[in-house]
Amino acid sequence: MTKSAAIIGGGIGGLATAIALGRGGWRVSVHERSQALPETGTALGLWPGALAALDAVGLGEAVRDSACPQVGGAFLRPDGSRIATIDVTAMRRQSGDxxxxxxxxxxxxxxxxxxxxxxxxxxxxxxxxxxxEGHDVVVGADGLHSGTRRQLFGDQHRVRYVGATAWRGTVPGHTDTVTETWGAGLRFGITPQESGRTNWFAVARTIEGARATDDEVSELRRLFADWHDEVQRVLDALTEHEVLRHDLYDLAPALPSYVRGNVALIGDAAHAMTPDLGRGACEALVDGVELARSLLEHDRVPDALARYDAVRRRPTQRLARMSRGLNRVASARRLTTLRDLGVRAAMAVSGPPP
Structure with a gap:
């Protein structure tokens, strides 16, 4: 008899799960509250593990063909001087991508x-x-403020504000490298995006729910007024309607399991993390493919879900802790010289997490 899965949420993790299960012969339905795919959004960094998950569902090459490969990168100070270099070749040697x-x-x-x-x-x-009810498996892929998570585990496992807000968007013009500039309580990131555009993001420590008194573009130009030329190039090209602003949250306390009964959580619903490592979308992809792999390799659904939880919960919760720690370090207002020396030493020894 053909097994069936209902997926709550048509985001990156939910769609990856649907593809993987469908390729394995399952009957799948995806319940997405939006009326259509989004037309706007900024760049995601797809790490080698996420690309391997996309390979598993037959989309890896299409993504590589459409995306911009990272060919360099650095952490900078507001004056443009270098804190540390991101060794892209080391990642390629280690992972092949x-x-x-x-x-x-x-x-x-x-x-x-x-x-x-x-x-x-x-x-x-x-x-x-x-x-x-009636499906063999239900997948909660409903994001940061997951109703499925709340229904399974209660309000004690909810997202918490981490003390920072983020702006993001794109501007015309191509850039080859990835830079993240760290100041005192402020950050500004610049990355490539397909179609010859530049993706950017900015982070500042502030109270939850705060918004600019006039407009967000003016606020950004005030906060980063004396930063280096590449930041100014982006700021000069901003238009108000293209600037997105969201407060940053992660999940605390961590869940005791990603599974309850025949329901499994994936992505932000399971392990919402700050964007500091750039791994949220990546881990949602890996979650979806690993969940599907478990369901296809085990006859009994409880065995499959137990394996999924065993494989994915510890590594994703570790990444969430690392991302939270990086958020605190990167957003420090004091002792920034010591912080920068620590980042340089850490990058020289181990580089970014795989």
Whole structure:
């Protein structure tokens, strides 16, 4: 008998799970509350592990063809001097691949295009997991403020504000390298994006829910007024309607399991983390493919879900702790000289986490 899965959420992790299960002969439905795929969004860094997950669902080469490979990178000070270099060649030697940068809308289009018509049920809001009774498995892929997580584990496992807000967007013009500039309580990142655009993000420590008194572009130009020329190039090109702003959250306390009954959580629903390591979308992809692999390799669903939890919970919770720690270090307002020396030493010894 064909097994069935209902997936709550048509984001990156949910769609990857649907593709992998569908390729394995499962009957799959994806319940997405939005009416259509998003048309705007900024670049995601797809690390080698995420690219391997995309290879497993037949999309790795299409993503590499569409994305911008990272060919260099550095951490900088506000005056443009270098704190540390990101050794891209070392990553390639270790894993055989490098980070590829692709916008969220472009990745979602590739994922959705790999599914048959009708698999994604647009405008489908699932208020209660019980609505999906009768499926062999239900997958909670409903993001940061997951209703599925709350229903399974209660309000004690909720996202918490980490003390910082982030702006992001894109501007015209191509850049080859990835830079992240660290000041006192402020950061500014610049990366490539497909179609010859430059992706950027900015982070500042502030109270939760704070917004600019006039407009966000003016606020950004004030905060980063004396930073180096590349930051100024981006700031000069900003338009208000293209600037997104979101407070940053992660999940605390961590979940005791990613599984309850026949329901499994993936992505931000399971392990919401700050964006400091650039791994949120990557781990959602790996979650989805590993969950599907477990379900395809085990006859009994409880055995498959137990394996998924055993394989994915510890490494993703470790990454969430690392990302939270990096957020605190990178956003420090004091002792920034010591911080920069520590970052240089850490990069020289081990580089970024694989």
């Amino acid at each position: 490098t980070v590829h940068l692709l916008s969220r809308p472009a990745l979602l289009r590739l994922l959705a295009g790999a599914l048959e018509d009708g698999v994604i049920e647009w405008g489908s809001q699932v208020e209660d997991v019980a609505q999906l």
